[in-house]
Amino acid sequence: MNGPTPRYERAARRAQAAGRIPALSVALHRADREPWVFTVGGSGNPAHPLGPDSRFRIGSVTKTFTAVLVMQARDDGLLDLDQPVSAHLDVPAHGDATIRRLLSHTAGFQREPYGDVWDTLITPDAGRLIAELARAERVLPNARRFHYSNLGLAVLGHLVARVRGGTWAEVLTERILTPLGLTRTTVETPPEAVVGYLVDAYSDAVRPEPPVDLAGVGPAAQLWSTAADMARWAAFLAAPESIDPDGRVLAAATVDEMRWPLTTTDEALWAAGFGLGLILVPEGKRVVHVGHDGAMPGFLAGVYGRRGGDGNPGALGCAVLGSSGTAGETNELVHELLRLTVDLDPAEITPWRPAPPAPAAYRSILGRWWSEGTEFVFAWHDGRLQARVAEAPAGRPPAVFEPQDDPDVLRTVSGREAGELLRLTRDDDGTVSRMHWATYRFTRMQEAFDGGRASDGPV
Structure with missing residues (x-):
């Protein structure tokens, strides 16, 4: 046996x-x-x-x-x-x-x-x-x-x-x-x-x-x-x-x-x-x-x-x-x-394999963003936009988004803030420069709620 x-x-x-x-x-x-x-x-x-x-x-x-x-x-x-x-x-x-x-x-x-x-x-x-x-x-x-x-x-x-x-x-x-x-x-x-x-x-x-x-x-x-x-x-x-x-x-x-x-x-x-x-x-x-x-x-x-x-x-x-x-x-x-x-008798480990890149409309989202003083990472995996707190444990499932009728509006379908909207704001060249998730502002640099940066020192 x-x-x-x-x-x-x-x-x-x-x-x-x-x-x-x-x-x-x-x-x-x-x-x-x-x-x-x-x-x-x-x-x-x-x-x-x-x-x-x-x-x-x-x-x-x-x-x-x-x-x-x-x-x-x-x-x-x-x-x-x-x-x-x-x-x-x-x-x-x-x-x-x-x-x-x-x-x-x-x-x-x-x-x-x-x-x-x-x-x-x-x-x-x-x-x-x-x-x-x-x-x-x-x-x-x-x-x-x-x-x-x-x-x-x-x-x-x-x-x-x-x-x-x-x-x-x-x-x-x-x-x-x-x-x-x-x-x-x-x-x-x-x-x-x-x-x-x-x-x-x-x-x-x-x-x-x-x-x-x-x-x-x-x-x-x-x-x-x-x-x-x-x-x-x-x-x-x-x-x-x-x-x-x-x-x-x-x-x-x-x-x-x-x-x-x-x-x-x-x-x-x-x-x-x-x-x-x-x-x-x-x-x-x-x-x-x-x-x-x-x-x-x-x-x-x-x-x-x-x-x-x-x-x-x-x-x-x-x-x-x-x-x-x-x-x-x-x-x-x-x-x-x-x-x-x-x-x-654990399951076999599935090999990682390359996949197609994110759609062009969402590539400028990928990477690190800040909200409420906390760093988040947005990524594209398994054909979907995902997000997680940068310091979250590896085993914690990410938030997953699905585009709505307007491609610049996505719905959170699982994970953190499930059900809430993610709204994208773009520059003139189409780059996503700001986002709002569950109404909270997301920016590329760490900002206070008034838009100022701690690195600039006190006002």
């Missing part, structure tokens, strides 16, 4: 043994290698021994699918994220909660539907779930802070079903699972289902957990899947331009919008954030893992893709699925494997 595979397997075996996980299935997806899948343990299903096709409950990873369905509907003009849910659902209460707030768990909805669903294991159907919103609490004021809510995401699943004219399961299959080829991801319990267990804390005994059909809560946590399917899904969340280059499921810019952090999950630690339906785990050095964890009786799941960093091969996703509902090692292993991948 060559390469990093033994290290991956050892990490998985160590997690399975330390966590006492009856069945563990892990997968890595990356743009430049064949998928890697590994299983250890036993399925508890005599008809289907543990293997790459074994299915696990993925719990709240389901929420990422519902979130993508919401964003599809937004992009198709069927809804607006800042609309209240009452614009699309006839709800008896809490209709003022906006779609955006529900996606980011900042609407203040109580965690679960009305009633003790995890005591009775009886969950309401879609109609009852909506009707009983009148009995559910807003446990926090709208936008006060992060508060995780299965109820909130379930409501969004039924909202999407309503605007699409089908059930949540039908819309999910038609609009995500089939286009992405996630053929082993299902709403219903498949024959290849692994048994989920409670592992005794004080012995090596295990007890099968009862099966639970979430019914109306399904859009929050119902799905079954394989590690390979979920690693591909994680890669989509990290790099949709690679997994879905035609944007059949969702435009890359929309997934980027989903990944923008809207809240932290802990006001003191800032160790994780939430975007639009996605958990964001910072890894340092401008690296973030994006995805979701999942839990159901007898199951835990971790599904994350890696964004940024040296050695990242692109479309890098990992899934760890386990058949114990208490083994935190399941959720830790997914991040360990993503780190090991770039440490042990």
Whole structure:
């Protein structure tokens, strides 16, 4: 066995043994290698021994699918994220909660539907779930802070079903699972289902957990899947331009919008954030893992893709699925494997090659400029005008500009001052002599706000 595979397997075996996980299935997806899948343990299903096709409950990873369905509907003009849910659902209460707030768990909805669903294991159907919103609490004021809510995401699943004219399961299959080829991801319990267990804390005994059909809560946590399917899904969340280059499921810019952090999950630690339906785990050095964890009786799941960093091969996703509902090692292993991948098997370094020069209209921009006493460097790379603070760390992405109808007006499309305009002022010979970016003046020499230079001494 060559390469990093033994290290991956050892990490998985160590997690399975330390966590006492009856069945563990892990997968890595990356743009430049064949998928890697590994299983250890036993399925508890005599008809289907543990293997790459074994299915696990993925719990709240389901929420990422519902979130993508919401964003599809937004992009198709069927809804607006800042609309209240009452614009699309006839709800008896809490209709003022906006779609955006529900996606980011900042609407203040109580965690679960009305009633003790995890005591009775009886969950309401879609109609009852909506009707009983009148009995559910807003446990926090709208936008006060992060508060995780299965109820909130379930409501969004039924909202999407309503605007699409089908059930949540039908819309999910038609609009995500089939286009992405996630053929082993299902709403219903498949024959290849692994048994989920409670592992005794004080012995090596295990007890099968009862099966639970979430019914109306399904859009929050119902799905079954394989590690390979979920690693591909994680890669989509990290790099949709690679997994879905035609944007059949969702435009890359929309997934980027989903990944923008809207809240932290802990006001003191800032160790994780939430975007639009996605958990964001910072890894340092401008690296973030994006995805979701999942839990159901007898199951835990971790599904994350890696964004940024040296050695990242692109479309890098990992899934760890386990058949114990208490083994935190399941959720830790997914991040360990993503780190090991770039440490042990980094992407090949792409050689630099010459490219055409900048268009003549923008060549006089290139080089060093000053604004607010700070030095900036404007350059032309990858067919676009870019800018960065001269002393910025090399790994910090530059601001990137796109010309508008007037070639002397450019829009910042990413990086610093995203969305703002860059306006060019030219001399009589066409040379750019001054610029205004987000209204701040840029000049070739360092100037005070009154146009004077410190080098000339006091006035």
